[in-house]
Amino acid sequence: MSERPRREVWCSIVIPVLNEATTIADTLESLQGLKVQGVELIVCDGGSADATLMLANMGADRVVESGCGRGRQMNAGAAIARGDVFLFLHADTCLPMDALALLRNGLRPPGHCWGRFDVRLSGHQRLLRVVEFFINLRSRLSGIATGDQAIFMTRQAFLAVGGFPDIPLMEDIAISRALKHRSSPLCLGERVTTSSRRWEEKGILRTVLLMWWLRLSYALGGDPAGLARRYG
Numbered sequence: 001m002s003e004r005p006r007r008e009v010w011c012s013i014v015i016p017v018l019n020e021a022t023t024i025a026d027t028l029e030s031l032q033g034l035k036v037q038g039v040e041l042i043v044c045d046g047g048s049a050d051a052t053l054m055l056a057n058m059g060a061d062r063v064v065e066s067g068c069g070r071g072r073q074m075n076a077g078a079a080i081a082r083g084d085v086f087l088f089l090h091a092d093t094c095l096p097m098d099a100l101a102l103l104r105n106g107l108r109p110p111g112h113c114w115g116r117f118d119v120r121l122s123g124h125q126r127l128l129r130v131v132e133f134f135i136n137l138r139s140r141l142s143g144i145a146t147g148d149q150a151i152f153m154t155r156q157a158f159l160a161v162g163g164f165p166d167i168p169l170m171e172d173i174a175i176s177r178a179l180k181h182r183s184s185p186l187c188l189g190e191r192v193t194t195s196s197r198r199w200e201e202k203g204i205l206r207t208v209l210l211m212w213w214l215r216l217s218y219a220l221g222g223d224p225a226g227l228a229r230r231y232g
Contacts, residue, residue, distance in 0.1 A: 007035075007038075007040075008038055009038055009039065009040045009082045009083045010038040010039075010083050010084055010085060011034075011038060011039045011040075011083045011084070011085040011086075011087060011100065011103065012039070012040050012042055012077075012078070012081035012082060012083035012085070012086050012087070013031060013034070013039055013040070013041050013042065013087045013089050014042045014044060014074055014077035014078060014081060014086060014087070014088050014089070015027065015028075015041070015042065015043045015044065015060075015077075015088075015089050015090070015091055016044045016046065016070045016073035016074050016077070016088070016090070016091075017043055017044065017045050017046065017048060017052050017056065017073075017091045018045070018046040018047065018048055018052075018068060018073075019048045019049060019050050019052060020048070020052050020091040020092070021048070021050040021051040021052045021055060023091045023092045023195070024043065024052055024055050024056055024059075024091050025055045025058070025059060027089075027091050027092070027093075027094070028041060028043075028055075028056070028058075028059030028060055029059060030094055030095075031059075031095070032059065034099075034100060035061070037100050038083075039083075039100065040061045040062065040081070040082060040083060041059065041060045041061050041062075042060060042061065042062045042063075042064065042077040042080065042081055043056040043060040043062075043063045043064075043077075044063075044064050044065075044066055044073035044074060044076050044077040045063065045064070045065045045066070045073070046066060046067065046068035046069060046070075046072070046073045047065070047067070047068050053065070062080060064076050064077060064080055069166065069167075069168050069171075070147065070164075070171055070172075071163075071164035071165055071166050071167055071168075071171030072164075072166050074088050074163075074164050074171075075163045075164050075166070078158060078163060081155075083155065084154060084155050085103055085107060085152060085153070085154055085155065086152065086153055086154075086155060086158055087099075087103070087150060087151075087152040088147065088150065088151050088152070089150050089192075090147055090148060090150075090194060092194060092195035092197070093148060093150060093192050093193065093194040093195070094192060094193045094194075095117075095150060095192055096117070096190045096191060096192065098190065099117075099150075099190070102188055102190060103152055106186040106188065107152075107154055107186065111183070111186075112183050112184065112185065112186035113153060113154045113156065113157040113179070113182050113183045114151070114152065114153035114154070114157050114179045114182070114183065114185055114186065115145075115151075115152055115153075115185045115186025115187060115188060116139065116145035116146075116149035116150060116151050116152065116185060116186075116187065116188070117149050117150050117188045117190055117191060117192045118132075118136040118139075118149070118187075118188065118189050118190065118191045118192075119132055119135055119136060119146075119148050119149050119191060119192055119193075119194055120132055120191040120192070120193045120194070121193075121194060121195075121196035121199060122193055122194065122195050122196045122197075123196035123199065123200055125196075125200070125204065127204050127205075128196055128199065128204065131199070131204065131208060135148075135149075139185075139187065140187050143176065143180050143184060143185050144173055144176040144177065144180075145172060145176045145185060146172050146173070147171075147172040148192070148194045149192065150192045151172060151175070151176070153179060157179060157182055157183075160182060161175060161178035161179055161181075161182070162178075163175075167224040167225075168224055168225050168228035169214070169218075169224045169225075169227050169228035169231055170214075170215075170218045170224050170227065173215070173218065210230075210231070214227050214230065214231060
């Protein structure tokens with residue numbers, strides 16, 4: 001684990017990575033300006049075999065290595081985080097310009113203790129606009145967030161629910177369910193932009209159907225390990 005000199009921190013951005021050498025440098029570069037606003041950048045590596053660790057050490061405040069699995073990695077990052085607010089960000093996702101102000105204003109007690117952003121997929125195909133519309137609508141109606149939506153929460157809420165479950169898939173769904181018992185989510189209309197590479201590589205409609213099947217299977221008690229193998 002590597003660490004940079006300490007400064008006052010109120011928000012910890014935790015980024016789980018696995019072989020993200022093509023994205024992590026740009027992601028960290030886009031977040032550098034937030035450091036002067038009381039943000040620390042923590043990268044949690046799950047065993048990358050490429051240059052991810054080297055690139056992460058160049059831009060993150062702290063880098064920690066853990067076992068593979070996003071839930072496990074994000075818990076490892078939260079364990080060393082110093083902020084009162086945790087924001088869990090995928091390596092291929094970009095925050096809106098006013099993200100910090102939105103968190104400061106939205107997480108004031110006694111209101112929401114957690115939330116997420118609306119999402120925009122990076123591709124230009126019209127069908128992706130339909131997909132992201134229904135992702136955001138489903139999240140608002142269900143109160144369930146996905147990792148692509150940059151889930152955030154107070155430290156107190158994270159500790160109260162015991163962090164992310166150590167499962168290979170659906171850790172975002174599971175923690176959303178737990179957090180809903182503490183407060184409704186703050187559903188921000190401002191958008192994070194996340195890569196549409198999986199949708200485009202695997203086929204948009206095929207990916208939609210796969211996601212629906214995985215969520216339904218998990219809701220009906222499907223084994224997360226088996227679902228993770230199907231997800232690929």
